[in-house]
Amino acid sequence: MSTITRNKSSKPRLTVKDLARDLGMSVSTVSRAFHAEAVIAHDTRDLVLKRAREIGYTPNPFARSLITKRTRIVGVVVADITNPFYPEVLTRLTRALRDIDMNVMLVAADRSGEIDEALRLLLNYQPDLAIILAATLPSEAAQECRKAGTPVIFFNRLSADGHAFGVSCDNVLGGRSIADFLIDSGHRHLAYIAALPDASTNVARQGGFRERAVERGLATPPVIEAGQFSYHAGYQAAQKLRDLDRMPDGVFCANDILAVGFLDGVRRELGLGVPEDISIVGFDDIEMAHWPSHGLTTVQQPIEQMLEATISLAKDLAANSSQEPIVQLIPPGAVIERATTRRRLYDQDA
Amino acid sequence: MSTITRNKSSKPRLTVKDLARDLGMSVSTVSRAFHAEAVIAHDTRDLVLKRAREIGYTPNPFARSLITKRTRIVGVVVADITNPFYPEVLTRLTRALRDIDMNVMLVAADRSGEIDEALRLLLNYQPDLAIILAATLPSEAAQECRKAGTPVIFFNRLSADGHAFGVSCDNVLGGRSIADFLIDSGHRHLAYIAALPDASTNVARQGGFRERAVERGLATPPVIEAGQFSYHAGYQAAQKLRDLDRMPDGVFCANDILAVGFLDGVRRELGLGVPEDISIVGFDDIEMAHWPSHGLTTVQQPIEQMLEATISLAKDLAANSSQEPIVQLIPPGAVIERATTRRRLYDQDA
DNA sequence: CTGAAAGCGCTTACAG
DNA sequence: CTGAAAGCGCTTACAG
Numbered sequence: 001m002s003t004i005t006r007n008k009s010s011k012p013r014l015t016v017k018d019l020a021r022d023l024g025m026s027v028s029t030v031s032r033a034f035h036a037e038a039v040i041a042h043d044t045r046d047l048v049l050k051r052a053r054e055i056g057y058t059p060n061p062f063a064r065s066l067i068t069k070r071t072r073i074v075g076v077v078v079a080d081i082t083n084p085f086y087p088e089v090l091t092r093l094t095r096a097l098r099d100i101d102m103n104v105m106l107v108a109a110d111r112s113g114e115i116d117e118a119l120r121l122l123l124n125y126q127p128d129l130a131i132i133l134a135a136t137l138p139s140e141a142a143q144e145c146r147k148a149g150t151p152v153i154f155f156n157r158l159s160a161d162g163h164a165f166g167v168s169c170d171n172v173l174g175g176r177s178i179a180d181f182l183i184d185s186g187h188r189h190l191a192y193i194a195a196l197p198d199a200s201t202n203v204a205r206q207g208g209f210r211e212r213a214v215e216r217g218l219a220t221p222p223v224i225e226a227g228q229f230s231y232h233a234g235y236q237a238a239q240k241l242r243d244l245d246r247m248p249d250g251v252f253c254a255n256d257i258l259a260v261g262f263l264d265g266v267r268r269e270l271g272l273g274v275p276e277d278i279s280i281v282g283f284d285d286i287e288m289a290h291w292p293s294h295g296l297t298t299v300q301q302p303i304e305q306m307l308e309a310t311i312s313l314a315k316d317l318a319a320n321s322s323q324e325p326i327v328q329l330i331p332p333g334a335v336i337e338r339a340t341t342r343r344r345l346y347d348q349d350a
Numbered sequence: 351m352s353t354i355t356r357n358k359s360s361k362p363r364l365t366v367k368d369l370a371r372d373l374g375m376s377v378s379t380v381s382r383a384f385h386a387e388a389v390i391a392h393d394t395r396d397l398v399l400k401r402a403r404e405i406g407y408t409p410n411p412f413a414r415s416l417i418t419k420r421t422r423i424v425g426v427v428v429a430d431i432t433n434p435f436y437p438e439v440l441t442r443l444t445r446a447l448r449d450i451d452m453n454v455m456l457v458a459a460d461r462s463g464e465i466d467e468a469l470r471l472l473l474n475y476q477p478d479l480a481i482i483l484a485a486t487l488p489s490e491a492a493q494e495c496r497k498a499g500t501p502v503i504f505f506n507r508l509s510a511d512g513h514a515f516g517v518s519c520d521n522v523l524g525g526r527s528i529a530d531f532l533i534d535s536g537h538r539h540l541a542y543i544a545a546l547p548d549a550s551t552n553v554a555r556q557g558g559f560r561e562r563a564v565e566r567g568l569a570t571p572p573v574i575e576a577g578q579f580s581y582h583a584g585y586q587a588a589q590k591l592r593d594l595d596r597m598p599d600g601v602f603c604a605n606d607i608l609a610v611g612f613l614d615g616v617r618r619e620l621g622l623g624v625p626e627d628i629s630i631v632g633f634d635d636i637e638m639a640h641w642p643s644h645g646l647t648t649v650q651q652p653i654e655q656m657l658e659a660t661i662s663l664a665k666d667l668a669a670n671s672s673q674e675p676i677v678q679l680i681p682p683g684a685v686i687e688r689a690t691t692r693r694r695l696y697d698q699d700a
Numbered sequence: 701c702t703g704a705a706a707g708c709g710c711t712t713a714c715a716g
Numbered sequence: 717c718t719g720a721a722a723g724c725g726c727t728t729a730c731a732g
Contacts, residue, residue, distance in 0.1 A: 013476070013725095015724090015725055015726080016725065016726065016727095017725080017726095025702085025703090026702065026703045026704075027703085027704090027725095027726085027727095028702070028703055028704080028705095028727080028728080029701090029702055029703075031725095031726065031727060031728085032701095032702090032727090032728095035727085038727095038728090039701065039702095040701070040702085041701055041702085044701080044702085058470075058474055059474075059725085059726070060416075060474075060476075060724090060725050060726065061474050061475055061726095062412040062413075062415055062416050062421070062475075062476075062724090062725080062726085063412075063416055063708085063724075063725035063726035063727085064725080064726055064727075065412055065708095065726095066410075066412050066413055066416065066707095066708045066709065066710085066724095066725085066726070066727090067707080067708050067725095067726060067727045067728075068708095068726090068727070069708090071412070073455075076456075078441065081437050081438065081440075081441045082637065084434065084437075086437075087431050087434075087436075087437035087440075088431065090431075090437075090456075090458070091428065091431045091458035092458075094456050094457070094458040095458050095459070095460075095464070095468075098457075098458075098467075098468050098471060101471070103455055103456075103471060103472065103475065104455065104456040105423075105453055105454065105455055105456070106426070106440075106444050106453075106454040106455070106456045107444070107448075108440070108441035108442075108444040108445050108448075109445070110445075114445070117448075118445075118448050120408075121448060121451070121453060122453065124408055124409075124410075124411050125411055125412075125453065126363070126410075126412075231637075231638075231641060235641075235642065261641075264641065264642055264643045265642075267643075268642055268643065287432065287581075288581075291581055291585075291611075291614065292585065292614055292615075292618055293614040293617075293618065293643070363709095365708090365709055365710080366709065366710065366711095367709080367710095375718085375719090376718065376719045376720075377709095377710085377711095377719085377720095378711080378712080378718070378719055378720080378721095379717090379718055379719075381709095381710065381711060381712085382711090382712095382717095382718090385711085388711095388712090389717065389718095390717070390718085391717055391718085394717080394718085409709085409710070410708090410709055410710065411710095412708090412709080412710085413708075413709035413710035413711085413724085414709080414710055414711075415710095415724095416708095416709085416710070416711090416723095416724045416725065416726085417709095417710060417711045417712075417723080417724050418710090418711070418724090419724090701732105702731105702732085703730105703731090703732085704730095704731090704732105705728100705729100705730085705731105706727105706728090706729090706730100707726100707727090707728095707729105708725105708726085708727085708728105709724105710723100710724085711722105711723090711724085712721100712722090712723095712724105713721100713722090713723105714719105714720095714721090714722100715718100715719090715720090715721105716717100716718085716719085716720105
């Protein structure tokens with residue numbers, strides 16, 4: 001019928017000019033209607049906004065940010081996608097940011113080398129903010145962002161240098177609560193299954209846990225290095241239980257996915273009963289933790305509050321980008337007792 | 351020391367003008383150096399590119415796309431994040447797109463209502479392409495994109511109307527292979543555990559499986575409606591096994607995460623042995639499928655090839671956006687035999 | 701409170 | 717092959 005047109009050009013997008021002409025106003029006035037702070041008659045704004053909705057006009061964000069220097073884009077960097085905690089955080093974060101009109105540009109990386117190029121590409125888009133959602137990522141990524149003038153929030157992780165913002169669970173406190181929980185329920189021989197040695201979450205949980213055990217009068221809990229936050233690392237770590245001087249009765253694994261692997265390893269490779277022979281506690285409370293086959297005792301991450309803190313930080317940074325970097329530590333939830341732990345009675349004092 | 355400056359403005363980004371001045375060339379020439387198709391002396395281009403790298407200039411993508419009408423942004427819509435298949439696809443897809451210089455803008459949704467607003471926001475950015483990574487999403491989302499002139503690719507899913515592009519595993523064939531596999535290994539009483547009733551993946555797998563069973567001379571396998579692609583749906587579906595006229599000896603679950611739940615349910619709630627009493631097969635081959643505690647027999651999704659097809663489609667669409675929508679069906683991998691199935695011998699012909 | 705004008709950082713016909 | 721100029725779709729001082 002009609003002549004063949006390029007797909008893209010078939011429906012030229014409406015511009016301010018179109019809307020201005022349609023309303024018999026100037027382009028300036030129309031533009032002002034879309035900015036809350038702009039001075040414009042209340043009625044005029046209503047008129048413009050109404051008509052815009054009718055004809056389907058919406059300002060071109062590219063043209064806009066060319067002038068405002070703000071993009072409403074937040075770059076999110078993820079790795080560790082094997083840990084189910086992150087997909088969940090990612091989607092919830094994306095939704096929360098959407099609610100304040102921010103869009104997520106995603107960067108995914110496996111290896112640390114890969115991240116660099118990806119990050120550079122991302123920074124071209126001048127995101128208003130970068131959020132790092134990966135326990136394992138080198139902090140150089142953050143420096144890269146800072147050089148580009150993009151503030152960085154580390155989520156569920158502390159930055160090595162103190163130059164970035166952070167929102168994290170108080171993992172030291174989390175580790176301490178788990179020590180208390182295990183000791184209160186009669187465990188006397190604790191151990192810690194460590195994940196990535198230099199991940200701040202791992203370090204803090206390990207530190208809090210062992211410190212508290214000693215405070216409560218136990219021997220310093222030995223550490224088994226699993227090396228990763230993963231099922232397979234946990235599964236294999238179970239084998240190393242044999243190398244310990246004494247079989248522990250209560251084990252804290254650096255996070256849930258590690259704990260699930262450890263749990264399976266203990267049962268299948270060591271033939272031990274959980275919780276009969278040994279209690280296992282994780283950290284995160286991922287969905288899998290309450291699957292009937294696991295019933296993992298764990299500590300809930302305060303995701304909702306961590307998300308809130310992140311969003312409010314994002315807003316602040318939008319308003320005033322030259323803030324002093326601060327780290328917000330949010331207390332973890334209580335220990336959720338499920339089927340991988342049980343009370344033990346050795347002697348009267350238990 | 352120095353006067354306080356706004357963070358953002360502290361390092362004004364270099365522009366073409368800066369680079370042009372630095373090189374004593376015109377802005378036009380410098381600009382041309384960054385476009386492969388532009389006519390420019392070979393030496394000039396090298397000079398420009400080299401200097402750009404040195405001083406750290408990179409073209410502003412916003413200004414660029416204001417003119418080119420191409421954004422190098424692909425909007426990715428995800429839901430079903432409980433299915434571990436999707437996070438994996440998402441990260442791999444993001445990396446693959448990055449390799450062709452495309453950036454992912456993410457839209458996450460739970461409910462179908464939520465998606466609409468999110469999509470609108472996304473479409474403001476005029477993505478060159480939208481990819482829908484969700485089994486459950488209503489096709490209206492696709493229409494929305496089309497209205498905005500953005501081509502849509504459905505990944506691992508067919509669109510209801512034939513107006514979108516699609517890259518999917520040949521799920522009918524997958525269902526058929528599983529029927530063959532079970533029958534060949536001696537199973538005679540099959541059943542299908544269905545997930546979302548109107549997800550194309552579910553429908554195709556179910557259709558292929560049952561059709562093939564009949565072709566091979568078995569009774570039409572009964573269907574248990576689990577309703578969702580999730581662990582919990584699978585777990586609960588196990589209970590419904592009792593309602594069947596006859597206990598099946600071989601069960602195909604719509605996907606892996608459903609199968610894992612079903613497996614646990616069968617073992618824990620029904621007290622049946624897997625594979626002794628009943629064989630279970632999944633679909634996807636997610637990482638969890640080869641965890642020792644599951645050892646799920648399943649069919650591998652040809653993710654690598656699906657990704658390749660998607661990327662090549664993305665390139666084609668970039669070059670010529672008015673193509674006829676086509677759906678690419680990629681044959682699934684072979685059945686991977688693990689610990690949830692075993693050979694059965696009823697009589698001589700098995 | 702509104703409008704005309706300049707300009708954000710690019711690309712791309714148009715001349716030369 | 718290169719440069720001067722117009723223009724992409726906006727926002728924002730500057731007048732009025």
